Amino acid sequence: MPEFDTLTFAQSGPVTSIVLDRPDAANGLNDTMTRELAEAAALCDTDATKVVTLTGAGRFFSAGGDLKAMAAAPDPGAFVKGIADDLHRAMSTFARMDAVLITAVNGVAAGAGFPLGVSGDLVLAAESASFTMAYTKAGLSPDGSSSYVLPRLVGLRRTQELMITNRVLTAAEALDWGLVTAVVPDADLPTRLQELAAKTAAGARGSQSAVKRLLLTTYAARFEDQLDYEAQLISECANSADGKEGINAFLGKRKPEFS
Incomplete structure (x- = not known):
């Protein structure tokens, strides 16, 4: 330490x-x-x-x-x-x-x-x-x-x-x-x-990181560019282990266990 x-x-x-x-x-x-x-x-x-x-x-x-x-x-x-x-x-x-x-x-x-x-x-x-x-x-x-x-x-x-x-x-x-x-x-x-x-x-690290990254660009980006960035990040999250766990947990009506 x-x-x-x-x-x-x-x-x-x-x-x-x-x-x-x-x-x-x-x-x-x-x-x-x-x-x-x-x-x-x-x-x-x-x-x-x-x-x-x-x-x-x-x-x-x-x-x-x-x-x-x-x-x-x-x-x-x-x-x-x-x-x-x-x-x-x-x-x-x-x-x-x-x-x-x-x-x-x-x-x-x-x-x-x-x-x-x-x-x-x-x-x-x-x-x-x-x-x-x-x-x-x-x-x-x-x-x-x-x-x-x-x-x-x-x-x-x-x-x-x-x-x-x-x-x-x-x-x-x-x-x-x-x-x-x-x-x-x-x-x-x-x-x-x-x-x-x-x-x-206890939350999904990738999702929380994506929130930070999106909000850092929101005041400088063009509207369409921000939409593209949103689409990129949500796609990355959906493909991640935490994204798959979150979706399955929601559908299964259980608490997610994120990495």
Whole structure:
């Protein structure tokens, strides 16, 4: 099992769990954490993994970039560029891997912690969680895929408000805006995360991967091209062992047993 300085990484069957683990620094994203997150994401991009869970240790999901580390760097611009590049490498892997990513926002998600927190294919939020961009407060510009993801999730006007005014959203508001899948009581978050991971892991990996791939192309593809891609992927699924099992189980009125 790999060992990291700023993350905890554990595998249990088809489920891999990652915990941002710098609680004394509000799980701030420094150069070590983003590099390790990219390495951890790459380890999840395997046929053996069906679900990845991502949450934070302590009271924060992540307060975003580690401003103390940035201020101490001889060349802040180069330092921040390295952090952003590694974070983006991790997020690209999470988005394109076959496994489903479930994020559990356990507290404050600020700065890059905001887009990272809502980047899951499924997103749980504790009732006490909050979301804010906070970049312009520090004279910085958004990263972490926020300029790509947020307009697609909440629209341009709401994204402008979040980025320019640094509005803080409660978990309930984030749910209303469509940023999270569900809000759960704080004490129930770990259990709900495990339950959702187990339920998702029992599904058909190829089908879930196809959903991810289709949704990645939906905003860029021509209508007919997207239809062709749908036809291609459903054909692949129908020919797979899980597809045949799913069809037979449905016809036999029994629960499928996916690989």
